[in-house]
Amino acid sequence: MTDPTGPAPALTLAQGDITREHADALVNAANSSLLGGGGVDGAIHRRGGPAVLAACRDLRASRYGRGLPTGQAVATTAGDLDARWVIHTVGPVYGAPGADPSLLASCYRESLRVADELGARTVAFPAISTGAYGWPLDEAARIAVATVRATPTRVEEVRFVLFDDRAHAAFAAQLD
Known part of the structure; x- marks a missing residue:
């Protein structure tokens, strides 16, 4: 692992x-x-094509038989996407037992750790857990931006890719 x-x-x-x-x-x-x-997950799998799914199946068969734990991250090929890798991370479900902000922060921190191990210089993040998992957008944006700012990394650019105006505004407010 790099320093x-x-x-x-x-x-x-x-x-x-x-x-x-x-x-x-x-x-x-x-x-x-x-x-x-659904959501980002389904879109990544559809656009990434069969190579992404095959790599995920391999991970399930080897290291993650019970699934990837919440707050952790793991990388696969990006398949047909315009990237070298996909870093998969499981966000917490808002309001579920055991879900707390530290798990959401862990998604960003662990994804950056994996990016460093891969040698990635540019990383694009969605607004993790804000769709079907119900995390309030303003709080999720605050956690995401604060965590990325506080996490030592060799990544040169972190891009938050937000699906709509509301999400974009929430993240923009945190960058100001």
């Missing part, structure tokens, strides 16, 4: 579909099965 002691990454915002982004690594707001689902 992530570089300068803080540039934090940028984009609005749109994360599967259309060009970056070394795209972060997938995955479910614990790693086998696809």
